[in-house]
Amino acid sequence: MSGHHHAHPHPHDHEHPHDHAHPHTHGATEVGTDGVLGEAVDLSVPDEGLSPAALSRRGVLRGAGLLGAGLGLAGAAASPAAAVTRPGGDRRGQQYSWLAGDHHIHTQYSPDAMYRVSDQVHAAGRYGLDWMVITDHGGATHARIGVEKTNPDVREARRENPDMLVFQGLEWNIPAAEHGTVFVAPGPNEVAVLQQFEQGYDGSVRGASSSSPANEALAVAGLTFLSEQVSSGRTPDALMLANHPARNGVDSPHEIRGWRDAPGRIAIGMEGAPGHQAAGISTDALGPGDARGYYGNAPGANSFPGYPLESYRTWGGFDWMTSTVGGLWDSLLAEGLPWWVTANSDSHSIYGDWSVNPVGNDRSAVGPDGRVFDVDGLYSDPVYGGGVQTDRGDFWPGYYSRTHVGVTRGGYRPLMAALRAGRVWVDHGGLVDAVDVRVRSVRTPARESTLGGSLRVRQGDDVEVEVTVTLASRANYATFRPELARLDVIVGQVTGGVADRDTFTTPGTRVVESFDTTGVRARGGTATFRYVVDAVEGPFYVRLRGTDGKRSQVGLYGAAVDAEGPALDVVGDADPWEDLWMYTNPVFVVPEARGRG
Structure with a gap:
């Protein structure tokens, strides 16, 4: 597969809070294997010995690759083209409205956060967001009263901010794994569905945090439960995204594939870039002097042993799973199946803010209004702290990280549908507009595909990738206007399912072209670049990456794969404003034999 390019610049008019200092070591208790789930995961019982309910559940778990290798190998037999099953393309020129948002935000209902729901919603509006998800930590107290107590605040925020889509969700302690955002569309049952999910499937609530097949099965069972709530009409929609997936190394490749393959397409992707982007600002610059994203950990007892040490750090502010060309994200995309990336704030307490929690996140302390977190499920409102707080690692929602979602119409459900479709790109620091x-x-340009879609073409066709970038037109919230220095085109072969579901590399992905975008602003604010893949024979995907060009290094798999990738972030000295990147989700291309198209 070869290619060539053209560039045409032209003007246009929880109870289980984050542990930042130490590896996230899960408790040793495992979920009990009683009831239907217990039957399903007990492989000493043959299929014919199971009840109908347990047999159905075992089928779900096998399909997700969590029970035995048999069905895990089935994906490898599928043709690469068959794996790409999304629609064949849009009509030429279809337009989308791009809504910026954040799906990972904490409030005073989290044991390690402090702000009111209204504080976070107002900040999101102030910093240019259109949608957001309130995701307080799951755990015993939250499972008991947290969802119910937060809901009136969320509903009030919706009334007071009609231009902001305010979702209610929670940060799921994924059994046997890390955290994840879970949220539902607004409706009469949003509290009941979230409560039932948290009480039945949260790893902290169920004592199911340690790595084991039974706990991994419980995670898939939780996603299956959410799928059943959607299919039954109890909730209009539900989504899950894995949060900070490489931070502690506990999200193994086969678990991620299991979530992806669970029924109903509830699990749609992961944080390509974690929050806590201010954490790496050095103490000399009046910052926390910690690891960017709080990715400063090392392997623990429940970490996947195959991950290298560099996976526990961010690279240009992005998670190693996303930032490594030919790495874990690409290995998932090479199967031809959807798995998308996002970026968000993970906002708990804000760098440079003046307010403080009056009891300092002491869950048993009595606040000024008599509230006790462990009793009431929330802290007293924040108070003036008497000075600027510089030891914190977070930015307000929208201040630095943005997830842009392409919708055809407004509303909660269309936004969720567009997220599931993968019409998403992300950026840091307002790098581009x-x-x-x-x-x-x-040959047949009447139809086209955009981010998250797939395009069917005839074998032998030339395929054109057209990228139009609108450069930053105004100063960002650090008061400077960022400059896009380079736009990279990344192409990967779709090779189909993998025999080993712990695969986290793929050799068929590389940077095929890099466009120099310096000087474009002098010729106008918008530039269009074209790259043509000649004589397509096999299925592939293409994704884009951009940078301000200030920090780069050769990628982990060598210069032939990625000559100028993001650089490993230095713990204690990682200025986020001097290292800006943007990523798009992929577009898939599926050639069909001549005569079929």
Whole structure:
């Protein structure tokens, strides 16, 4: 597969809070294997010995690759083209409205956070967001009263901020794994569904945090429960995204594939970039002097042993799973199956803010209004702290990290549908204003696909990738206007399912072109670049990456794969404003034999 390019710049008019200092070591208790779930995961019982309910559940778990290798190998037999099952393309020129948002935000209902729901919603609006998800930590207190107590605040925020989509969710302690955002569409049952999910499937609540097949099965069972709530009409929709997936090394490749393959497409992706982006600002610059994203950990008892030490750090502020060309994210995409990336604030307490929690996150302390977190499920409101707080690692929602979602119409459900479809790109620090990606056959250009979509073409066709970037038109919230220095085109072969579901590399992905975007601003604020893949024979995907060019290094798999990738962030000295990147989700291309198209 070869290619060539053209560039045409042209002007246009929890109870289980984050442990930042130490590896996240899960408790030793495992969920009990009683009831239907227990039957399903007990492999000493043959299929014919199971009850109908347990047999059905075992089928779900096998399909997710969590019980035995048999069905895990089934994906490897599928043709690469068959794996890409999304629609064949949009009509030429279809337009989307791009809504910026954040799906990972904490409030005073989290044991390690402090702000009111209204504080976070107002900040999100102030910093340019259109949608947001309140995701307080799951755990015993939250499972008992947290969802119910937060809901009136969320509903009030919706009434007071009609231009902001305010979702209610929670940060799930994924059994046997890390954290994840879970949220539902607004409706009469949003509290009941979230409560039932948390009480039945949260790793902390169920004592199911340690790594074991039974606990991994419980995670898939939780996603299956959410799928059943959607299919039954109890909630209009539900989504899950894995949060800070490489931070502690406990999200193994086979677990991620299991979540992805669970029924209903509830689990749709992961944080490509974690929150806590201010944490790496050095103490000399009046910062916390910690690890960017609080990715400063090392392997623990429940970490996947195959992950290298560099996976526990961020790279240009992005998670190693996303930032490594030919790495884990690409290995998932090479199967031809959807798995998308996002970026968010993980906002708990804000760098440079003046307010403090009056009891300092002491869950048993009595606040000024008599509230005790462990009793009441929330802290007293924040108070003036008497000075600027510089030991914190977070930014307000929208201040630094943005997830842009392309919708055809407004509303909660269309936003969730667009997230599931993968029409998403992310950026840090306002690096660019907009990105538009169109992929089409040169021979038959009437239809095209954009981010998250797939395009069917005839074998032998030339395929054009057209990228239009609108450069930053104004200063960001650090008061400077960032400059896009380079735009990278990354292409990967779709090779189909993997025999080993712990695979986290793929050799068929590399940076195929890098466009120099310096000087574009002098010729206008918008630039269009084109890259043509010649004579397509096999299925592939294409994704884009951009940078301000201030920090780069050769990628982990060598210069032939990625000559100028993001650099490993230095613990205690990682200025986020001097290292800006943006990423798009992929577009898939599936060639069909001549005569079929």
